[in-house]
Amino acid sequence: MKTTRRQFIKIAGASTAGMAIAGSVLGSVQKVSEAVHVKKDMLDSELTRTPTYCEVCFWKCAAWVYKDKEGNIKKLIGNDEDQHARGKLCPRGTGGLGMYEDEDRLKKPLIRRTDANGKQYYEEAEWDVALDYIANKMNGIKKDYGKENMALFVHGAPAKHFEYLFKAFGNENHAEPAYAQCAGPREAGFFATFGSGVGSPEPADMQNSKCIVFIGNHIGENMHNSFVQEVSTAIDNEAKIIVVDPRLSTVASKATHWLAIKPGTDMALLLAWMHVLIYDNIYDKEYIDKYAYGFEELKAHVANYTPEWAAGITTINPELIRKSAHTMAAASPASVIHPGRHTTWYGDDTQRERAMAMINALLGAYGRRGGMYMGVKQKLPKYPVPAFPHPHWSWQDITKPKFKNAAVGLTNVLIEASLPEFDKKHQIKGWFIAGTSVINTIPDRIKMFKAIENQELIVVVDTMPMEMTGYADVVLPESTYLERHDYSRAGKNRVAQVAFRMPAVEAKYDSKPAWWMAKELGHRLGLEKYYPWKNLEEVLDWQFKQVGSSLEEMKKIGVKTFPSTEPIYLLPGEDYEFNTNTGKIELYSTDFAEKGYDAMPKFTRHDSPDPGFYHLVYGRAPMHTFGRTQNNPYLYDLYETNSIWINPRTAKLWGIENNSDIWLKNQDGVISEFSTKARLTERIRPDSIYMVHGFGHTNKKLSRARGRGINDIPLITKIKVDPIMGGTGMRNNFVTFVLEEPSREEIIAAADWKANAAKKKEASENKKKETEKKSEAKKEHTKETHTKEEAKS
Amino acid sequence: MRYAMAMDTRKCVGCSDCVVACQTENNVPLGFCRDWIVEAVKGTYPDTVQMHFKSERCMHCENTPCVRTCPTGASHVIEGGIVKVTHDECIGCGACIESCPYDARYVHPDGYVDKCTFCDHRLEQGLNTACVDVCPTSCLIFGDLDDPKSDVSIILKEKDWYVLAPEAGTNPQLYFLK
Numbered sequence: 001m002k003t004t005r006r007q008f009i010k011i012a013g014a015s016t017a018g019m020a021i022a023g024s025v026l027g028s029v030q031k032v033s034e035a036v037h038v039k040k041d042m043l044d045s046e047l048t049r050t051p052t053y054c055e056v057c058f059w060k061c062a063a064w065v066y067k068d069k070e071g072n073i074k075k076l077i078g079n080d081e082d083q084h085a086r087g088k089l090c091p092r093g094t095g096g097l098g099m100y101e102d103e104d105r106l107k108k109p110l111i112r113r114t115d116a117n118g119k120q121y122y123e124e125a126e127w128d129v130a131l132d133y134i135a136n137k138m139n140g141i142k143k144d145y146g147k148e149n150m151a152l153f154v155h156g157a158p159a160k161h162f163e164y165l166f167k168a169f170g171n172e173n174h175a176e177p178a179y180a181q182c183a184g185p186r187e188a189g190f191f192a193t194f195g196s197g198v199g200s201p202e203p204a205d206m207q208n209s210k211c212i213v214f215i216g217n218h219i220g221e222n223m224h225n226s227f228v229q230e231v232s233t234a235i236d237n238e239a240k241i242i243v244v245d246p247r248l249s250t251v252a253s254k255a256t257h258w259l260a261i262k263p264g265t266d267m268a269l270l271l272a273w274m275h276v277l278i279y280d281n282i283y284d285k286e287y288i289d290k291y292a293y294g295f296e297e298l299k300a301h302v303a304n305y306t307p308e309w310a311a312g313i314t315t316i317n318p319e320l321i322r323k324s325a326h327t328m329a330a331a332s333p334a335s336v337i338h339p340g341r342h343t344t345w346y347g348d349d350t351q352r353e354r355a356m357a358m359i360n361a362l363l364g365a366y367g368r369r370g371g372m373y374m375g376v377k378q379k380l381p382k383y384p385v386p387a388f389p390h391p392h393w394s395w396q397d398i399t400k401p402k403f404k405n406a407a408v409g410l411t412n413v414l415i416e417a418s419l420p421e422f423d424k425k426h427q428i429k430g431w432f433i434a435g436t437s438v439i440n441t442i443p444d445r446i447k448m449f450k451a452i453e454n455q456e457l458i459v460v461v462d463t464m465p466m467e468m469t470g471y472a473d474v475v476l477p478e479s480t481y482l483e484r485h486d487y488s489r490a491g492k493n494r495v496a497q498v499a500f501r502m503p504a505v506e507a508k509y510d511s512k513p514a515w516w517m518a519k520e521l522g523h524r525l526g527l528e529k530y531y532p533w534k535n536l537e538e539v540l541d542w543q544f545k546q547v548g549s550s551l552e553e554m555k556k557i558g559v560k561t562f563p564s565t566e567p568i569y570l571l572p573g574e575d576y577e578f579n580t581n582t583g584k585i586e587l588y589s590t591d592f593a594e595k596g597y598d599a600m601p602k603f604t605r606h607d608s609p610d611p612g613f614y615h616l617v618y619g620r621a622p623m624h625t626f627g628r629t630q631n632n633p634y635l636y637d638l639y640e641t642n643s644i645w646i647n648p649r650t651a652k653l654w655g656i657e658n659n660s661d662i663w664l665k666n667q668d669g670v671i672s673e674f675s676t677k678a679r680l681t682e683r684i685r686p687d688s689i690y691m692v693h694g695f696g697h698t699n700k701k702l703s704r705a706r707g708r709g710i711n712d713i714p715l716i717t718k719i720k721v722d723p724i725m726g727g728t729g730m731r732n733n734f735v736t737f738v739l740e741e742p743s744r745e746e747i748i749a750a751a752d753w754k755a756n757a758a759k760k761k762e763a764s765e766n767k768k769k770e771t772e773k774k775s776e777a778k779k780e781h782t783k784e785t786h787t788k789e790e791a792k793s
Numbered sequence: 794m795r796y797a798m799a800m801d802t803r804k805c806v807g808c809s810d811c812v813v814a815c816q817t818e819n820n821v822p823l824g825f826c827r828d829w830i831v832e833a834v835k836g837t838y839p840d841t842v843q844m845h846f847k848s849e850r851c852m853h854c855e856n857t858p859c860v861r862t863c864p865t866g867a868s869h870v871i872e873g874g875i876v877k878v879t880h881d882e883c884i885g886c887g888a889c890i891e892s893c894p895y896d897a898r899y900v901h902p903d904g905y906v907d908k909c910t911f912c913d914h915r916l917e918q919g920l921n922t923a924c925v926d927v928c929p930t931s932c933l934i935f936g937d938l939d940d941p942k943s944d945v946s947i948i949l950k951e952k953d954w955y956v957l958a959p960e961a962g963t964n965p966q967l968y969f970l971k
Contacts, residue, residue, distance in 0.1 A: 622807065
């Protein structure tokens with residue numbers, strides 16, 4: 001009895017004063033008997049350690065992997081020298097061991113086969129067989145269509161190895177959801193303003209700030225390690241925190257001002273803030289005079305964007321708008337609007353990010369202590385190999401005419417190009433995917449499945465049987481970061497540092513590191529000249545030696561700091577030339593004007609939900625990364641499923657009680673695959689619901705995560721594409737509650753919402769003859785897709 | 794010596810890193826924990842709603858009902874006021890669990906009662922507790938209250954704090970900073 005209650009406490013909290021978020025877990029109770037526990041606590045002095053940097057998320061904190069005498073990993077601890085970790089890992093990094101231990105991992109290469117009855121199945125294969133298969137198919141696509149007619153979708157450390165392989169193959173069609181589904185708009189918006197993108201970690205100098213502004217950025221729930229540490233320092237420093245969020249997020253609960261904005265109206269607030277800064281004459285005049293271009297244009301532009309105007313749109317009290325602007329200005333220049341990270345929201349996202357960048361300019365924040373620093377890095381030279389062949393065409397040719405400021409390949413454009421109706425020359429016929437489960441990352445599943453059907457080869461590299469593996473022709477099991485070498489982390493930061501990753505343990509099962517797979521494929525594709533080295537260790541050693549270190553040294557220290565003479569702040573009165581057309585911070589973007597985009601951000605009204613529908617707001621929990629950690633035994637133990645946050649007033653209208661099971665249905669009729677618990681809380685607006693992204697896994701091979709929670713991605717069917725950089729705005733969707741369990745058939749039928757919508761339209765237009773034909777054809781197609789999907793999952 | 798912990802609710806983000814770090818440091822089986830996070834919400838949307846997190850664990854009380862009720866003497870207090878359970882002497886009767894106002898103990902699958910030890914094995918080595926060391930927000934402050942220069946003594950002097958269930962008269966040694 002007591003045991004159960006103890007576990008319940010972890011979910012529901014010990015006191016009646018509150019509800020706990022750290023969930024435990026009825027699901028893992030059965031597993032307890034299998035859990036390994038050593039009675040005697042292990043002392044640090046009895047352990048040995050090897051360096052790595054974490055791969056549970058993109059923050060890449062450097063860490064030490066501690067092992068006992070038998071060579072078993074005991075724990076992971078942050079590296080003290082590292083700027084990302086500062087001696088600490090977040091719960092995901094601390095629980096990173098679960099990625100290695102997870103018994104559901106991919107274990108052998110798999111090849112899709114079809115039996116005599118036409119049923120498809122996966123056959124376990126030796127590496128030679130699997131790699132030969134892929135190389136043959138790639139050569140086939142090269143011969144039949146062109147080496148350019150493949151796409152590479154990547155995320156994380158494996159990316160570099162396969163990008164290298166594809167470049168050597170003569171293909172540059174590479175894309176990451178990290179851009180077009182995530183950080184792309186802020187890169188484009190900040191670049192247009194300062195002539196420099198944001199990068200990771202974002203150079204917001206929060207530990208020195210006197211005022212920090214977060215626009216929907218729920219730091220602490222997005223557990224970006226050093227940033228959480230910096231915000232904590234800022235709290236110690238009694239810095240002001242301003243949070244704009246429809247939800248009392250964790251950081252909003254710590255804020256001086258919480259602006260509980262109506263979703264989709266951020267631009268109105270930002271314009272009003274600019275209005276107050278300029279017309280109350282509290283902007284950094286000296287800084288603007290010296291560094292900015294287009295101030296007078298901006299002043300005229302925001303003349304009518306008063307707080308009173310914005311109040312009607314945002315539902316925020318005009319006095320609070322004014323007051324918060326004054327709070328920012330009082331702290332200037334140690335005052336910063338954090339650029340955010342997942343910024344593909346409403347389709348005008350580049351412009352929203354630009355407005356944020358412009359406010360940072362008005363505050364005199366860029367290049368200033370407590371504002372935004374200008375990061376430095378230690379470049380690691382590339383191992384010398386012959387020049388890569390030039391492809392006949394690349395992502396740029398099919399992207400730039402439409403999205404002029406796309407800086408890298410766009411997943412959504414490459415998926416568009418993968419459809420059978422796309423022009424033959426540029427049609428993609430093969431996908432290579434590593435480290436990202438694209439069907440749960442990129443919205444518009446109907447298009448996704450159509451594109452999948454049109455591929456002659458799909459390769460998926462992953463450590464776990466994520467949903468995308470079910471659609472692959474070949475699945476390659478990658479070793480986890482604790483078992484492999486990778487290229488070093490050497491991004492920009494306050495100080496130039498290089499972080500090193502090496503295997504702490506031998507690779508489990510028949511898994512292999514990505515560099516090995518790429519090299520082996522390279523040999524099979526006749527690209528030996530690009531792989532003159534034996535293993536990645538050799539490359540790393542060569543790189544380290546070019547900068548005065550060595551593999552031997554890096555094994556001992558894990559992180560090396562390099563002296564830098566570049567200042568990270570502007571010097572007083574410095575004549576600094578920004579990398580824009582005018583050499584100035586562009587409040588008026590000459591680049592946008594030239595290209596036919598708005599030179600200054602304008603307010604666009606976004607859709608509001610119909611009665612009975614609510615804004616679908618999604619975000620993160622600190623214990624999980626995207627959809628990739630839900631099966632990790634440690635992290636599952638902390639937070640096994642998401643819940644739907646509903647304001648009690650809204651819940652009352654529906655008769656929904658706390659913890660009742662609910663399904664969600666979106667504006668296009670799509671119903672969530674699973675149910676989850678309602679979580680009644682005053683921490684959210686009555687017109688919105690909130691859920692943590694990454695749950696609702698469908699693959700039965702994810703034994704813990706499968707069926708837990710609701711997946712937001714299938715519910716995101718209305719996508720507004722950013723005209724400037726091509727990101728997919730995903731916050732335009734609304735949901736309603738389904739209280740009775742829907743049938744399986746109902747869920748499947750609802751998923752085909754485009755066909756359903758078309759049918760509805762046709763019926764109402766009453767164009768009988770012509771429409772009946774189309775409808776039949778669509779029905780046939782739908783049936784076919786679903787049969788195939790079923791077979792694959 | 795009097796070990797105590799202060800927990801800064803202004804800084805905690807409820808990430809549960811303390812929970813995982815404790816599990817891995819102390820081989821706490823999955824599904825169980827020695828420390829946990831509580832989210833406390835009060836007020837209504839939008840004007841009065843407030844929220845804070847607490848990282849809770851055994852309070853290592855000065856007045857220990859758990860030790861008093863233990864029939865075998867397995868529950869005991871060691872130097873510095875740390876409350877411990879000798880696993881071999883514990884019969885798993887659960888009397889201590891009933892008597893604890895903080896619900897800080899659980900029955901380990903091996904049959905004994907388990908709880909936070911303030912990582913005394915680490916303290917012996919001059920290290921901090923695992924939860925203190927891992928916390929990204931540095932919201933946990935640990936030390937000796939008998940030493941006026943310790944971090945915990947200083948912060949408790951400087952800041953306002955409260956303890957849980959003061960009416961129980963246990964004099965708990967986990968202090969929550971407001």
